[in-house]
Amino acid sequence: MAECGDDVVFQSSLDINKKTHQVQLTRRHLTWDLASPGKSLRQTGSPSSQPFIGHSGCKHVPLQEIIAVNLERSLGKVSPFKSAKKNTSTPLKESPIYIELQPLHPVSFSVHVVKRCPNHKWKKKKVTFFCQGENLCRTWVEKIEEALSNPALKRPRSLLVFINPFGGKRRAPRVFEETVSPLMELAKIRTHVITTTHAGHAKEVITKYDLQSVDGVVCVGGDGMFTELLNGLIDRKMLEAGKIQTPSEQPISPDLRVGIIPAGSTDAICFSTTGINDPMTSAIHMIIGDSTAIDVCSIYSGDQFLRYSSSMLAYGYYGDMLKDSENNRWMGPKRYQVAGAKKFLANKSYEGEVSFKLASSADTNPKDKMMCNSGCNICAMSQFSQEEKGPDSWHTVRGKFLAVASFTMSCRCLISPIGPSPYCHLGDGTSDLLLIQQCSRIQFLRHLYRCSTTNGNQFDLPFIKVFRVREWSFSVQTDTEGDTDLQSQPSPPPRESRAPTHSVWNCDGEIITSPNLNIRVHCQLISLFARGIEDMESPTPQSCASCCNVCDPEDNYKSIGGHT
Numbered sequence: 001m002a003e004c005g006d007d008v009v010f011q012s013s014l015d016i017n018k019k020t021h022q023v024q025l026t027r028r029h030l031t032w033d034l035a036s037p038g039k040s041l042r043q044t045g046s047p048s049s050q051p052f053i054g055h056s057g058c059k060h061v062p063l064q065e066i067i068a069v070n071l072e073r074s075l076g077k078v079s080p081f082k083s084a085k086k087n088t089s090t091p092l093k094e095s096p097i098y099i100e101l102q103p104l105h106p107v108s109f110s111v112h113v114v115k116r117c118p119n120h121k122w123k124k125k126k127v128t129f130f131c132q133g134e135n136l137c138r139t140w141v142e143k144i145e146e147a148l149s150n151p152a153l154k155r156p157r158s159l160l161v162f163i164n165p166f167g168g169k170r171r172a173p174r175v176f177e178e179t180v181s182p183l184m185e186l187a188k189i190r191t192h193v194i195t196t197t198h199a200g201h202a203k204e205v206i207t208k209y210d211l212q213s214v215d216g217v218v219c220v221g222g223d224g225m226f227t228e229l230l231n232g233l234i235d236r237k238m239l240e241a242g243k244i245q246t247p248s249e250q251p252i253s254p255d256l257r258v259g260i261i262p263a264g265s266t267d268a269i270c271f272s273t274t275g276i277n278d279p280m281t282s283a284i285h286m287i288i289g290d291s292t293a294i295d296v297c298s299i300y301s302g303d304q305f306l307r308y309s310s311s312m313l314a315y316g317y318y319g320d321m322l323k324d325s326e327n328n329r330w331m332g333p334k335r336y337q338v339a340g341a342k343k344f345l346a347n348k349s350y351e352g353e354v355s356f357k358l359a360s361s362a363d364t365n366p367k368d369k370m371m372c373n374s375g376c377n378i379c380a381m382s383q384f385s386q387e388e389k390g391p392d393s394w395h396t397v398r399g400k401f402l403a404v405a406s407f408t409m410s411c412r413c414l415i416s417p418i419g420p421s422p423y424c425h426l427g428d429g430t431s432d433l434l435l436i437q438q439c440s441r442i443q444f445l446r447h448l449y450r451c452s453t454t455n456g457n458q459f460d461l462p463f464i465k466v467f468r469v470r471e472w473s474f475s476v477q478t479d480t481e482g483d484t485d486l487q488s489q490p491s492p493p494p495r496e497s498r499a500p501t502h503s504v505w506n507c508d509g510e511i512i513t514s515p516n517l518n519i520r521v522h523c524q525l526i527s528l529f530a531r532g533i534e535d536m537e538s539p540t541p542q543s544c545a546s547c548c549n550v551c552d553p554e555d556n557y558k559s560i561g562g563h564t
C-alpha cells in the first residue's frame with residue numbers, strides 16, 4: 001500500500017468505531033485498514049515492518065491533508081459528592097451535589113483530516129483511534145506530529161493576521177473568532193492578531209514588523225486588504241535590497257506566503273485561488289501549508305511607480321462603478337450592484353489608445369477553454385520559460401472604449417462563477433487584456449450576462465477584443481483628438497457642461513486616478529496559502545483524493561483498490 005520510497009514510520013493495531021484496524025504511518029500517508037484474522041499488529045507498534053498490502057476499504061490520507069492530531073482527554077468514572085462547604089447554616093439537603101469527573105489516562109487520539117464538500121468547500125473530519133495503552137496513544141500522537149513538522153510539508157507555525165473590521169459585511173472579527181481562531185488553536189499555529197484601525201494600517205505594520213518571527217501574513221478581508229499586504233511585502237523587500245521601484249527594475253519576491261480569509265465584498269482573489277469564498281476552507285489551506293505562486297502586475301504612470309495588483313485593473317465601466325460605489329460603502333457588497341446598474345445605464349465610453357506586447361507563446365489564449373486548475377502545467381512550465389519567450393513587438397488599438405480591463409487571474413466571484421476571464425492563468429506571467437468597444441446597452445448587457453454564466457463565451461461578441469499580454473499601456477485622448485465633429489465646432493462647449501473625458505482605474509477595488517498607465521506582469525511573484533482550483537472531474541495526481549470525493553462524497557479518502 002505504501003508507495004515506492006514511502007517508508008513505514010510506525011504502525012500498530014488500533015480500534016476505530018469499535019473495529020480493529022491496522023494503522024500505518026509512512027513518510028507521506030496515514031493509512032488504516034480493517035484488520036483481517038491472523039494479520040494483527042497489536043503487539044507491534046514498530047517502525048520496521050513492511051507497508052500494508054492494501055485492498056478496497058483501506059483509507060489512505062496524504063499527510064498534507066491532516067489538519068491536526070490531538071490526544072482525547074477522556075473523562076471517565078463519575079463519582080457524585082456533596083458540597084465540601086463547612087460551617088454552613090444551609091441544611092445539607094439543599095447543598096448542591098457536584099459530579100466529579102475523574103480524568104482517565106488518554107486511550108484515544110483524534111486525527112482531523114480534510115473533507116471535500118461540493119463547490120470546492122473544505123471541512124474537517126475527525127477520526128478517533130482507540131489504543132490499548134496510554135503509551136501507545138502518546139507515541140502515535142508524537143509520531144504524527146513529528147511527521148507533520150517535516151519542513152517539506154511547508155506548514156506554517158506562526159502567522160501575522162490582520163483583521164479589517166470595515167470590509168465586506170463587517171463580519172471579519174466574528175469570522176476570525178468563531179471559525180478561524182479555533183482551527184488555528186487545534187493545529188497549534190500561533191497567531192499575532194492585529195485589528196486594523198485605518199486604511200494603510202497593515203502596510204505600516206509590515207514595514208516595521210519582525211517578519212522573521214512568522215511564517216506567513218494573513219488578512220481577514222477582501223481583495224483590497226490582500227493588495228495592501230502584497231504591496232507592503234514587496235515594498236519592504238525592495239527597501240531591504242536597497243532597490244527603487246522603476247519600470248525596468250524587477251520586483252523581488254517576498255519570502256513569506258500570504259493568506260486570505262474571505263470577509264470582503266467581492267473576494268475574487270480568494271475565489272480564483274481556492275474555488276470558493278469560505279473562511280473555513282481558506283483556514284484549512286493555510287494550516288496544511290498549501291502554496292501556489294501567482295502573477296503580479298506592476299503599475300506605473302510614466303516613471304512613477306503606483307502599486308502592485310494581482311486581480312483586475314480596469315478603466316471605464318468598472319472604474320466609474322467603483323468610484324460611485326465608494327459613496328455607498330455603508331451598503332456593504334450591495335454597493336457594487338447599485339453602482340453597477342447606474343453606470344450600466346449611463347453607458348459611457350472613453351477615448352483611448354491601448355498598446356500591448358502579446359504573450360509570445362501561441363499555445364494559450366484567453367478563449368482557449370483551458371482552465372487553470374490546481375497543478376496547472378501551463379503555470380508550471382511558465383515558471384522556467386520566461387526568459388526563452390522572445391520579445392513581441394508592440395501592437396496598438398485606438399478607439400472609444402466602454403471598458404478596458406486586464407485580468408491577471410480569472411476573478412471568479414459570486415456573480416461570475418467562472419470569472420470574467422475564465423481561462424486566465426494564476427501563474428503564467430500574463431494578463432488577459434479585454435477591450436470592450438463603445439456599444440449599446442443591449443450589447444453590453446449581453447456580455448455582462450455571459451460573464452454571469454458558466455458558458456465561457458463572453459468574448460465571442462463583435463465589439464469585444466481580447467489578448468493575452470505580458471506588458472501593456474493605456475493613454476487617454478482628449479475629446480478633441482481624433483474627433484472631427486468636435487474639432488469643427490467654432491468653440492468648445494463651456495467646461496462645466498463637458499462630460500468628463502476620462503474615467504478612473506479600478507485596481508483590485510482601489511481607485512487610481514492617473515489615467516495614463518504602463519503595466520508589466522511579473523510571473524509568480526508572490527505565493528499564497530492556496531493550491532489553485534481542484535478539477536473535480538478529471539483529478540490530477542496532486543489531488544488524488546478529490547476523485548474519491550466524486551465517487552464517495554461522504555468519505556473522500558482514497559480507498560486503495562480503486563474507485564467505485
Ligand SMILES: CCCCCCCCCCCCC/C=C/[C@@H](O)[C@H](COP(=O)(O)O)NC(=O)CCCCC
Pocket residue numbers: 222223224225264265266267268311312318322336337340411413415416420448449451452506507508509510
Ligand atoms: C446581468 C448580470 C451582471 C453580471 C456581471 C458580471 C461581471 C462580473 C465581473 C466581476 C469582476 C470582479 C473583479 C474583481 C474585482 C475586485 O478586486 C474588486 C474589489 O474587491 P473587494 O475588495 O473584495 O471589494 N471588486 C470590484 O471591483 C467589484 C466588481 C463588481 C462588478 C459588478
Ligand SMILES: Nc1ncnc2c1ncn2[C@@H]1O[C@H](COP(=O)(O)OP(=O)(O)O)[C@@H](O)[C@H]1O
Pocket residue numbers: 163164165166167168169196197198199200201220221222223224225226228263264265266267509510
Ligand atoms: N480599519 C479600517 N478602516 C477603514 N479602511 C480600512 C481599515 N482597514 C483596512 N482598510 C482598507 O479598506 C479597504 C478595503 O478593504 P477590503 O477588506 O478589501 O474590503 P472590501 O472587500 O469591502 O472592499 C482596503 O484597501 C484597506 O486598506
Ligand SMILES: [Ca+2]
Pocket residue numbers: 295408409424425426427428429430431
Ligand atoms: Ca496570469
